[in-house]
Amino acid sequence: MASNFPQIVYKLLEPIPQYVLGCFPAMLIIGASPMKFSKKLTWAFLCLGCPFIGLFYVLNVEKGSRCIYWLSSEYFDTKYRPFGIHTMKLRISPEITTCIKRCTAKVSVLERFMSGVSVYYIVIGSLAGISMVTGPIACESWPYIPLLMSWTIPILCWRIFSEDVVVNDPNEEFRDSTEENRRIQIIMDDISSDDKNQKRATLAVTAFLSILYPWITVILAYFTPPIGYFCRSKYVTVLCAIWSFNSILACLFHLKGERKLIDKWFHLWFFVCGAIIAGLLFILALLTNNNQWWVNLFGNSCDVSNFGCV
Secondary structure (H helix, E strand, O other), rough: OHHHHEEEHHHHHHHHHHHHHHHHHHHOOOOOOOOOOOHHEEEEEEEEHOHHHHHHHHHHHHHHHHHHOOOOHHHHHOOOOOOOOHOOOOOOHHHHEEEHHHHHEEOOHHHHHHHHHHHHHHHHHHHHHHHHHHHOOOOOOOOOOHHHHHHHHHHHHHHHHHHEEEEOOHHHHHHHOOOOOOEOEEOOOOOOHHHHHHHEEEEEEEHHHHHHHHHHHHHHHHHHOOOOOOOHHHHHHHHHHHHHHHHHHHHHHHHHHHOOOOOOOHHHHHHHHHHHHHHHHHHHHHHHOOHHHHHHHOOOOHOOOHHHOO
């Protein structure tokens, strides 16, 4: 082991492909929240462990309701949280408008730039991965991370083109400053049947992107020469299986009706899975240019030297 240490350090000094580095901001942006740092980090891991959560906020929460999305259930006089297929229209009042203004701010140029950089590298990396299916055997630089993270593109595009973002915790701002511990009650109105049908369609798109879409990476990995269900395909399958399983749970939880923003046991599980996903993506980034490491970690079944790779 000691004799291999210099070789490991040397490998770590090799430059990581740019498309890998370009995907890292996406992991932070998908979990952006107005909460304190520790809760921001927790939410980021939740979204990384369950794509449905991050996509749901962008695709299923109305622009005028994105601020109240972060409020606890005590603020709503409704049976379920009024979002997604349970969407209700926020009744605007001068008091509510003032609170929303205190919670929101314009998206900074830096945030737009970081989101644009991630979109660029994810798109370029994904196109490179697709082109490899029809090309010769590729021994290194398999762009699986951009393909895996391509489900984040709707979130990144929303951040680029949105005008406002929630920056302050609404649970603090939606309190009456004149009376201690008094919450400003949120009043919601029913929406039309056409709007409800549109919400069902949007939820179906969200479910597809979070449950089925990631498996495109497994299919591309299988058909990338050398064709077969080898170690790289199996590794990517683990990631996609975690995402699909958790997204199914989150979707069913939403269909049943959510009463809290964060459910203790469900979201604890998603947080743990998010930490595991982050670790697996980091390892995959290290394995990108190191064929021998696949063999060292997973055995001779990952040896691709028979296909001309060293």
